[in-house]
Amino acid sequence: MKYVEQIKSLLLAFLVLLSIVFTLLIWNYKPEYETIKETQIEEVLVGKPKDLQEVIKPYRLLYRQNDQFYGTVSSTPLKGLYKHLRSWQVYEMELIKNDLSDSKMNEMVRTNNRITMFYNEEIPLRVFSNLLSYNENEIPDASFTRLIIDWSNVENSDQIQLLFLNTEKRLYYRAYASVPDKDYFMEKVIEPANDYSQYVEVERDALRSLYVAKDPIQSARYRYLAEEIKPDLFKKILFTDLKIVQRNIESSQSERFTDGTSLMTVDSQNRIINYVYPTAESIAPIPPARLLIDSFNYINDHGGFSMDYRLSSMNIGRHSTEYQLFVQGLPVYSDVTITRLVTTWGENRIFRYRRPYYSIGSVFQRVPRELESGEQIIESLRKNxxxxxxxxxxxxxxxxxxxxxxxxxxDIIVLEPRWFAVTNNEWTRLSPQEIGGDEFGLE
Incomplete structure (x- = not known):
């Protein structure tokens, strides 16, 4: 037992030294981590994203000058007019009247040196302000269905009036705008109107007037190739985890996709996608401007405005927004095939989304058509x-x-021009007499 104490001391020293070595190893240890690769999120688009002004479009421009009406539905003049709107400095917007009568509205439209832009739905001013250079911070929480541009004083003062009319709520807001180049405005916006179709005002007792083309309509029946937007694209857009999405074929013309919380149905006969996320349903109020912007952004984020779709209806209570298909400046209706994008907004996300998954391709046939004049249609409607x-x-x-x-x-898409009566966003075919020619193809 002579060396027990020395052995203990040596063992203790060894343990202390070993502890120091381990500590130094831990401090200086650098594990070789693998480089973390960023997850690439696939961007799925069914069309090109659009600017807001391409979706908030009027269905008609009506000019009043020299006691005559001239009108157009062409997108080209509208595009030019919107370009001018962006360059104007708008100021002094104020409420002028909140009990506007139908007769007063008619009078405002028929006043000379005015352009009236007709919209299908009430456009929130706070949304439309994105298309203007507005000089004031506070924008009224209001909306309009007609925008009247009064250029009576532009040549003397470089100033125009903007009259925002809400034909449903009978409100009338007025603002002023400075035009930076009045000569260019007159040359590019006003003077071309002399070549547009002549329109007539159809007055009705104690009602707003109707405005229709004076002469017979020269149009055509078109046949287009139908192009399909693959339903799988919408599956990638609408579902967050494709691994858990299950497919169920119900019939030769219908199939369902679900991830347990949301459902997408595909109607292959009519080319309709219908998506619903039930848990997002909400009855909480949504301001009109927010509802419009949310629905626009949702569709636009995946390029959903794949054709010329324009805002046609909003139901604030139901949180729904509809966008109508237009072709060559004219609305497109159908008894069976859906021609609208319909969204219902829920609690901070989409609740329901219904849309077609076809696109109109190249035209390969054109048949001349002549429709009755607006005056003839009105006379027939009055009688019948x-x-x-x-x-x-x-x-x-x-x-x-x-x-x-x-x-x-x-698959062929046929577009036949016709007269329609529109009430509460519903259309009625008026079946005008049509005079056609021989069919011939377009190259």
Whole structure:
């Protein structure tokens, strides 16, 4: 036992030294981590994203000068007018009247040196302000259905008036705008109107007037190739985790996709996608401006405005927004095939989304058509359905869409021009007399 104490001391020293070595090793240890690769999120688009002004479009421009009406539905003049709007400095917006009568509205439209822009739905001023250079911070929480541009004093003062009319709520807001280049404005916006179609005002007792083309409408029946937007693209857009999405074929023309919380159905006969996320349903109020922007951003984020879709309706209580298909400046309607994008907003996200998954391709056939003049249509409507004449909000030329198969079993979209009466966002075909020519193809 002579060396026990020395052995203990040596063992203790060894343990202390070993502890120091381990500590130094831990301090200086640098593990070789693998480089973390960023997850690439696939961007899925069904079309090109659009600017807000391409979706908030009027369906008609109506000019009043020299006691005559001239109108157009062409997108080209509208695009030019919107370009001018962006360059104007708008100021002094104020409420002028909150009990506007129908007769006063008619008078405002028929006043000389004015352009009236007709919209299908109430446009929130706080949304439309994105298309203007507005010099004031506070924008009224209001909306309009017609925008009247009064250029009576532009040549003397470089100033125009903007009259925002809400035909439903009978409100009238006025603002002023400075025009930076009045000569260019007159040359590019006003003077071309002399070559547009002549329109006539159809007055109705104690009602707003209707405005229709004076002469017969020269149009055409078109046949287009139908192009399909693959439903799988919408599956990638609408579901967050594709690994858990299950597919169920219900019939040869219907299938369902679900991840347990949301459902997408595909109607292959009519090319309709219908998506619903039930848990997002909400009855909490949503301001009109926010509802419009949320629905626009949702569709636009995946390029969902794949054709010329324009705002046509909003139901604030139901949180729904609809966008109508237009072709060559005319609205497109159908008894069977859906021609609208419909969204219902929920609690901070989409609740329901319904849309077509076809696109109109190249035109390969054109058949001349001549529709009756607006005056003839009005006269016929007065005689045959005076109630509809009194109740209708608008008389327009549009296309009726049908589908057919070619001899090669190719899907064809047929657009037939017709007169329509529009009331509460619902359309009624007026079946005008049509005079056609021989069919011929377009190269």
């Amino acid at each position: 359905d005076n109630n509809l004449f009194k109740e209708t909000e608008e008389i327009v030329v549009g296309y009726e869409l049908t589908q057919e198969k070619s001899e090669e079993d190719t």
